[in-house]
Amino acid sequence: MKLSSNHHPQRIAFAGLFAILLPIFVPNLFAPFGRASPSLFSEWNAPRPRHLPLLEGAINRKTPFKQQSELWSPLPNQGWKPCIESEIIPSLPEKSQGFIQVFLDGGLNQQRFGICDAVAVAKILNATLVIPHLEVNPVWQDSSSFGDIFDVDHFIRVLSNDIAIVKEMPREYSWSTREYYATGIRATRVKSAPVHASANWYLENVLPVLQSYGIAAISPFSHRLAFENLPANIQRLRCKVNFQALVFVSHIRMLGETLIHRLRYLPGKHQASQAEFLQEKVDDAAKGAGKFVVLHLRFDKDMAAHSACNFGGGKAERLALAKYRQVLWQGRVLNSQYTDEELRGQGRCPLTPEEIGLLLAALGFDNNTRLYLASHKVYGGEARISFLQKLFPLMEDKKSLASAEELAEVEGKASLLAAVDYYVSIQSDIFISASPGNMHNALLGHRAYLNLKTIRPNMVLLGPLFLNGSIGWSEFQQKVIDGHKNRQGQTKLRKQKQSIYTYPAPDCMCQA
Numbered sequence: 464m465k466l467s468s469n470h471h472p473q474r475i476a477f478a479g480l481f482a483i484l485l486p487i488f489v490p491n492l493f494a495p496f497g498r499a500s501p502s503l504f505s506e507w508n509a510p511r512p513r514h515l516p517l518l519e520g521a522i523n524r525k526t527p528f529k530q531q532s533e534l535w536s537p538l539p540n541q542g543w544k545p546c547i548e549s550e551i552i553p554s555l556p557e558k559s560q561g562f563i564q565v566f567l568d569g570g571l572n573q574q575r576f577g578i579c580d581a582v583a584v585a586k587i588l589n590a591t592l593v594i595p596h597l598e599v600n601p602v603w604q605d606s607s608s609f610g611d612i613f614d615v616d617h618f619i620r621v622l623s624n625d626i627a628i629v630k631e632m633p634r635e636y637s638w639s640t641r642e643y644y645a646t647g648i649r650a651t652r653v654k655s656a657p658v659h660a661s662a663n664w665y666l667e668n669v670l671p672v673l674q675s676y677g678i679a680a681i682s683p684f685s686h687r688l689a690f691e692n693l694p695a696n697i698q699r700l701r702c703k704v705n706f707q708a709l710v711f712v713s714h715i716r717m718l719g720e721t722l723i724h725r726l727r728y729l730p731g732k733h734q735a736s737q738a739e740f741l742q743e744k745v746d747d748a749a750k751g752a753g754k755f756v757v758l759h760l761r762f763d764k765d766m767a768a769h770s771a772c773n774f775g776g777g778k779a780e781r782l783a784l785a786k787y788r789q790v791l792w793q794g795r796v797l798n799s800q801y802t803d804e805e806l807r808g809q810g811r812c813p814l815t816p817e818e819i820g821l822l823l824a825a826l827g828f829d830n831n832t833r834l835y836l837a838s839h840k841v842y843g844g845e846a847r848i849s850f851l852q853k854l855f856p857l858m859e860d861k862k863s864l865a866s867a868e869e870l871a872e873v874e875g876k877a878s879l880l881a882a883v884d885y886y887v888s889i890q891s892d893i894f895i896s897a898s899p900g901n902m903h904n905a906l907l908g909h910r911a912y913l914n915l916k917t918i919r920p921n922m923v924l925l926g927p928l929f930l931n932g933s934i935g936w937s938e939f940q941q942k943v944i945d946g947h948k949n950r951q952g953q954t955k956l957r958k959q960k961q962s963i964y965t966y967p968a969p970d971c972m973c974q975a
Contacts, residue, residue, distance in 0.1 A: 510847055512817055513775045514929060520936025521824040521854055530827040530944075535754055535892065538916050541954045545912055546973035547703045549696040553624040556589040561673035562632065563590045564639060566682035568598040571612070571881040572901035573685055576964050578609075579704040580688040582626060583697050584681075587662050588670055591627040594618075596641060597878075605877040612882055614710045621708040625700055636678050644680060653681045659689040659960075662697070690963050695970070701963055702971030706912055711882050714872050718865065719886030725864045726755040726833050726887075729857070754892040755833035758823070759884070759906070760851075761898050762813055764842045765791070771798035772812035776843060807930050810922030813898040816841065817850035818929055822920060823895070824854050825943035835891065836860040837884035837902075893918060904965040912967045916952040 512518050563585045567577040578595050585592040594615060599606045609615065619628045632639055644652050653669055672679040681687070711719075767774060768787040774780065788796050798806055806812050814822065828834070834855045841848055852858055861870060861883060873879035881902070888894050888906050895918040896903035910917045924946040928939060957966035 510775045510777075510780070510843055512850055513815070514817060514821060517821050517934070517936055517939055518817065518850065518853075520939075521821055524824055524829070524936070524940075526827045526829045531829065534827040537892075538914050538952050540975065541914060542975050543914070543954050543968050543972045544975045545706070545971070547699045547706065547971050549699050551696050553696075555624070555627055559591045559627055560589045560670065561591070561677040561679065562593055562629070562636060563588065563669075563673075564593045564596065564632070564678065564680040565684040566596045566598055566641060566644075566680070567684055568600070569685055570600060570901060571878045571885070572905040574878075575705070575709060575905060576901075576962075577685050577687075578613075578709065579701045579964065580686075581684065582622060582704045582708075583688055583693075583701050584665055584669075585626045586697060586700055587665055588673060590673055590679075591629060593632055594628065594630050598641075600877065605879075607876055607878045610712075611876075612711065612715070612878055614712050617710050618708045622704065625703070632678075639678055639680055644682065649680075651676045651678050651680055653679050654683070656681055656684065656687040658686050660687055661689050662693055690957075690960060698963060698970040702912070702967055705964060706909065706967075706971075711886055715879060715882045715886060718869060718873065719883055719890070721869065722835070722861065722864050722883070722887050723755075723890050726835055726859065727753050729833065755835055756823075756828065756893040756895065757835045757837055757884075757888040757891040758819065759888065759894070759896040759902055760816060760819065760836055760838040760841060761896065761900050761902070762815060762838070762841050762843075762847075764840075766813050766898065767842045769796055769798070770806070770812055771796055771801070772806050773803040774815055774843070780843075804930060807926040810924070810926040812926060814920060814922075814925065815843075815850075816848050818925070819895075819897045819920070820851040820854040821939075822925065822943060825940040826918070826947060827944075828855070830854065830856060832857060834858045835887055837888055889913075889915075892916065895920065898922075904962060908962070908965040908967050910952065911954060912972065914952070914954075918947065918952075919950040921946045921950055 563581065565577065565581045565584075567574040567581075569577070574595075574597055581592060581595050584590075594609050597607065597609055597612075615630060619630075622628060639651060643649065651672060653672060655668070657664065669679050669681065710716075764784075764787065768784045768791070771784075771788070788794055788799070798811060801811075803812070823832075823834075832855055834857060836858055838860070861880065867874075873883060885902070885906065889909055893916045894906055894910055896906070897920065907917055907919070924942065928934060928942060954968055954972075955966055956968050957963060957970060963970050
């Protein structure tokens with residue numbers, strides 16, 4: 464007995480050590496299957512529903528036929544049409560001033576905007592553009608090149624009358640590489656471009672470099688061209704790049720079309736007789752059958768931590784997010800000085816999967832809605848997504864719709880996966896983003912250009928509504944409907960300093 468009692472604390476200590484080390488050496492053992500996973504073992508306190516009365520009301524909801532019909536109806540003609548051809552007949556200069564190189568960081572859509580700006584800068588300078596270099600994103604670790612994502616030949620062909628473009632640097636400038644500029648100060652590198660620089664800044668600071676050396680490499684380049692005081696032909700050229708020249712490579716388009724087809728034609732209908740099938744089509748047409756909505760669910764750990772909001776994961780989650788803030792931003796997060804109630808009252812907290820689900824349900828999407836989830840890993844894992852799944856059991860994503868073989872070319876490549884989501888999103892009947900960001904901004908502008916329905920959550924309205932613990936489902940639903948009547952794709956004219964890529968009218972659209 465004495466021997467046993469001496470070894471008992473050792474057993475406990477060993478068991479505790481084993482429990483701590485096991486998720487480190489065998490991480491997949493604790494990862495839930497599906498589209499998301501918790502970030503740390505210490506955050507395995509599954510979040511509980513924060514709005515249980517609303518969740519119960521939403522689960523038992525009955526959406527009127529008229530509400531569904533209005534929701535799924537396409538936007539009417541709003542009196543605006545795409546208008547990107549310059550009033551000045553485009554022509555190439557007799558002599559190029561030299562070669563422009565740009566190095567683009569960020570994710571797919573930030574790089575997309577940078578490519579559009581690079582074409583505009585090359586036009587301003589009468590220079591030849593080298594196909595832009597996409598930097599490896601430190602977060603996503605994706606080394607995909609321009610040609611891995613976009614159709615290079617199409618890009619060059621569409622812009623052939625606007626600027627000269629080369630796929631790679633000529634031999635005499637082959638020394639001008641990313642590595643060359645990383646190892647010292649170089650006369651041909653321009654690294655002082657201010658954010659939203661004017662056209663004159665490029666003429667005064669970059670043109671002399673081109674004229675002296677025949678080449679100028681601009682890095683960093685993200686957000687380095689203004690949206691104001693530019694000639695109309697330059698503004699329209701930026702939109703021409705964005706909406707016509709940038710086309711994804713064929714395998715991304717083919718995978719996107721496969722996903723879209725499977726979303727529109729779910730299995731099972733072919734089993735009915737032709738007469739039954741036709742009758743079902745008539746009955747279901749106004750209820751969104753054959754249509755689908757894309758939800759861009761941006762709820763990753765970076766966003767959750769930076770918001771400084773409380774998401775219902777308990778003390779462990781709050782401590783983990785506080786530690787993460789300290790590591791990434793040394794605690795310098797503006798929102799940290801406010802309480803959760805203050806942040807939510809101002810609409811500054813990102814919507815959780817539960818909250819975006821309640822918003823969709825209140826707007827009129829029923830439990831037969833075909834919902835495509837465009838997202839990366841969701842902070843909190845399957846436990847957090849389960850609330851959304853309860854409301855929308857037909858929710859799908861890339862992995863649920865396509866086989867491993869079909870996803871092989873894009874798997875593990877964040878930019879290619881985002882490109883697939885972008886392609887599906889631009890083809891959807893309705894698009895909604897849970898919170899602002901580059902993907903939200905890019906699709907908001909692209910869909911506005913095409914006059915497609917896009918729902919913008921009213922964060923200032925929703926924050927206080929979700930703080931109101933006594934509000935019932937009927938009142939919540941009515942307030943949501945009233946607060947989103949003018950947030951479903953109505954044309955918004957760009958205001959001073961706003962992005963042309965988010966608000967293409969009136970610069971790139973004409974009144975019909």
